[in-house]
Amino acid sequence: MTDRPTPPEPTGPHRDWLDLGPARERAPAAQGAPRPGIGARLGGGLRAAATRASARLGPAAARLGPTAAAAGRTAAGVGRTAAAAVGRLAGHPAARRAAAGAAAAWRPVARLAARVPWLRAACVSVAVLAALCLGYGVYALASLPVNGGLSIEPTASALVVRAQDGQAFATRGVIKGAKLAPKDVPPVLAQAIVAIEDRRFYEHHGVDLRGLARAAFRNAAAGGTREGGSTLTQQLVRMSYLSQDRTLKRKVQEAVLSLWLESQLPKDEILTRYLNTAYFGAGVYGADAAAQRYFGKAAKDLTLAEAAMLAGLVRAPSQLAPHRNLDGARGRAAQVLDAMVETGAIARADGEAAKRAPATVRVPTETPVGTNYFVDTVADTVRGLIGAGPADATVRTTLDLTLQNIAESVVARRLDQEGERRRIAQGALVALAPDGAILAMVGGRDYAESQFNRVTQARRQPGSLFKLFVYLAALKAGYRPDSAMVDRPTQVGEWEPENYGGRYRGAVTVRSAFAHSINTVAVQLAESVGIPAVIETARGLGIQSDLPNLPSLALGSAETTLLELTRAYAAVAAGAETVEPYGVRQILSRDQPLYTRPPAAPAPARDAAARAGMLDLLSAVVREGTGKNARVSVPSGGKTGTTQDSRDAWFIGFTSDLVVGVWLGNDDNAPMDGVTGGDLPAQIWRDFVTQAIAARAKSAKAERTAPQPQPRPEAAAAVEPAEPRPARPSLRGVPAVIDTGTLDFDGRPVKLVGVDGLGGHNARELGRYLRRRDVACAPAGEGGTYRCTLDGQDLSELILFNGGGRAAGDATPDLLAAEEQARSNRIGIWRR
Known part of the structure; x- marks a missing residue:
């Protein structure tokens, strides 16, 4: 018994498509068998053509490199295997009997043709045409491409980023997902793909002649290409081996390879490989990757509505990708559901129910613009913790989306109002929790214009902010807040520092000198304790930048970053030895933890008395000194900083649960127009902290008033039942528009949650959008x-996302994020 030749082991990105297992055994040849007929000779001819093609393709592929050479061997192997299959089919007894019958039927025609010249000419023409078709088929088979199929660029593994409350708000990279096995394909997805792409998939053998005829008829009736006749097997062959060119040669190659593939693999395996290869938009290939990208779940967990949406994407993934065109994707999903009903895959009631509750995108595929600076920082941290792993990962971060939206809005509003007039091009803000968790980060005015993060990457002179380390070193050396100093001209070598404004106050206390940022006293204290002691204090609080041993260091001549300075102030505010900023709490890969930050509180400071004195000085800055513009309704402290010619302006301050740093300046180090740390930076700090306090109070109240677990029946019996209040009804219908935040259901006004409505043009636009469309409202x-x-979409979110209104005081984080997206995209009322 001999084995059929097995296709050579392929290499490259599509090797698994040809890994078909051991070849089937052939029946032994009969002894003394008659000479093979024309079918067997045709098979032999095809094998010879394939062998010659292999000989031609082999050297050419070798010149293209190892991978191309392997692909050439694969293509040649496919050709030889297909030719062998044709030969075996032709040599089958039934085929020989059919050939003998055809020959017998042909003999009278041949005798007639010998007597009738025109019939003889027609037979010769038919024979020549058949030979040409056969020759073209052999040519198409012999010229199979050595590097066909989809070419997928290598991409980094995807990173799904979640905020501190677990809400996914950003992704980086391309989600790859897992390769599905036939047993892992959910039935609803398989039924949806077959219903919309190839209804006769389980009936044809790779090429559906009936489907081709139907498509040709409908395209002719429509006057253009409206429907394709390719089967799922043909699409898989095209994606795996061939180009996307619309040529006759490619069609012939596609048909031959489809017939061959169907002879080698069961239908379920072909369908599974198709689902693992198809493109679903948003840069993802494969059904599992698409399910995770759009719905945040594995393919095996897809619902009927989600499966229908994915099945509808393969025809036009770029146009229908739901993160960009949710309405289009839902409309196509409805067509898929109708097709599933027509084919009997689902009941009509199930299809209608899925239409009423369409799929919703749950994992964002595009990062909100303002959070990109933070996501960049987190991505770098993840690479440092787990490396560039091959698997997709999910990271749980410290970001508070509410505070992030507040920070972006505050910085943008102040720069929009004052930036051009006062020659300020850039600003940055970072907010930390007392333990160093990064709650908000604004690395610049516009991430789309500049990805340079001014919180972590910009090294600027801190000016008077650096006095924190000078005064703390002095307090450690025995000075007290009430210690007497003299504000007078001071000279160190040839350097003679001056105060802002050029005047001197005479006798002052250490507290007053710090509160009013007197330069001469800071230099005197630095000379008293020594610059090395100041540097040691700064290092202990987390300053890692280069600090030269120079007298001017006392006034902040060294360059450092906003994050380094803010962490130092956080350590002083928390009474901790040092505070380490962090943005990552946990990293998961397919629900398996790869990293979890250990719960650890910062170690208490060893110099408690000096820290207490420093808090006294920082509070005096806000209470009576240069930081009065930063006063808020709760106890606070901080320090201003301004460099020469107003090239940098800073304010870093703290409350009991927040430490916030603000910087304003220009990337080219150009001077601003008289901006000081106690001016706009202090005002931005105050605006942010005031709104953050209100937002946190509201969040805490919501948690306190959240529904509690129901008491046990025996306990409930002892409780006096409260008088029930009448419940507000849910409403549904086609409303009129009063303004973009208020609808009218037959005389009943309905206020949308989270939207401050606008009238005029915006209300008219919303009215046109809602015309004859059904809206459902619940209390x-x-x-x-x-x-x-x-x-199925939140109307408040739609309005804010399109710039049709402003977020109200009761706006949830997702609504605030929608407003910020509109503002970042400069659409609607944010257009400028």
């Missing part, structure tokens, strides 16, 4: 507001 909390949905 949302005790404020009398409603949360309304349109085609």
Whole structure:
């Protein structure tokens, strides 16, 4: 018994498509068999053509490199295998009997043709045409491409970024997902793909002649290409081996390879490989990757509505990708559901239910612009912790989306109002929790224009901010806040520092000198304790930048970053020896933890008395000194900083649970127009902290008023039942628009949650958008507001995302994020 030749082992990105297992055994040849007929000779001819093609392709592929050479051997192997299959089919007894019957039927025609010249000419023409078709088929088979199929660029593994509350808000890289096995393919996804792409998939053998005829008829009736006739097997062959060119040669190659593939693999395996290869938009290939990208789940967990949406994407993934065109994707999913009903895959009631509750994108595929600076920082941290692993990962971060939106809005508003007039091009803000967790980060005015992070990468002179280390070193050396100093002209060698404004106050206390940022006293203290002691104090609080041993260091002549300075102030505010800023709490890969930050509180400071004195000085800055513009409703402290010619302006301050640093300046180090740390930076700090306090108070109240677990029946019996309040009804229908935050359902006004509505043009645009469209509204909390949905989407979010209104005081983090996205994209009311 002899084995059929097995295709050579392929290499490269598509080797698994040809890994078909051991070849099937052939039946032994009969002794004394008659000479092979024309079918067997055709098979032999095809094998010879394939061998010659292999001989031609082999050297050419060798010149293209190892991978191309392997692909050439693969293509030649496919050709030889296909030719062998044709030969075996032709040599089958039934085929020989059919050939003998055809020959017998042909003999009378041949005798007639010998007597009738025109019939003889017609037979010769048919024979020549058949020979040409056969020759073209052999040519198409012999010229299979050595490097065909999809070419997928290597990409970094995907990183899904979640905020501190678990909400996914950003992704980086391309989600790769897992290769599905036939048993892992959910039935609803398989049924959806077959229903919309190839209804006769389980009936044809690779090429569907009936489907081709139907597509040709419909395209002719439509006057253009409206429907394709390719089967799923043909699409898989095209994606795996061939180019996307619309040529006759490619079609012939596609048909031959499809017939061969169907003879080697079961239908379920072909369908699975198709799902693992297909492109679903947003840079993802394969059904599992698409399920994770759009819905945040594995393919095996897809619902009917989600499976229908994915099945609808393969025809036009770039146009219908739901993160960009959710309405289009839902419309296509509805067509898929209708097709599934027509084919009997699902009941009509199930299809209608899936239409009423369409799939919603749950994992963002594009990072909100303002959070990119933070995501860059987190991505670098993840690479440092786990390396560039091959698997997709999810990172749980410290970012508070509410505070992030507040920070972006505050910085943008102040720069929009004052930036051009006062020659300020850039600003940065970072907010830390007392333990160093990064709660918000604004690395610049516009990430789209500049990805340079001015929180972590910009090294600037801190000016008077650096006096923190001078005064703390002095307090460690025995000075007290009430110690007497003299503000007078001071000279160190040839250097003679001056105060801001050029005047001297005479006798002052250490507290007053720090509060009013007197330069001469800072230099005197630095000379008293020694610059090395100042450097040691700065190092202990986390300053890692280069600090030269020069007298001018006392006034902040060294360059450092906003994050380094803010962590130093955080350590003083928390009474900790040092505080380490961090943005990553946990890293997971397929629900398996790769890294978890250990819970550890910062170690208490060893110099408690000096730290207490330093807090006294920092509070005096806000209470009576240069930082009065930063006063808020809770106890606070901080320090201003301004460099020569107003090239940099800083304010770093703290409350009991927040440490916030602000910087303003220009990337080219150009001077601003008289901006000091106690001016705009202190005002930005105050605006941010005031809103952050309100947001946190509201969040804490919501947690306190959250529904509690129901008491046990025996305990509930002893509780006096409260008088029930009438429940507000849910509403549904086609509303009128009062303003972009208020709808009218037959005389009943409905206030949308989280939206301060606008009238005029914006209201008219919303009215046109909602015309004859069904809106469903449900009560949302005790404020009398409603949360309304349109085609499964939150209407408040749609309005804010398109710049049709402003976020109200009851806006949730997702609504604030939608408003910020509109502002970043400069659309609607944010257009400028």
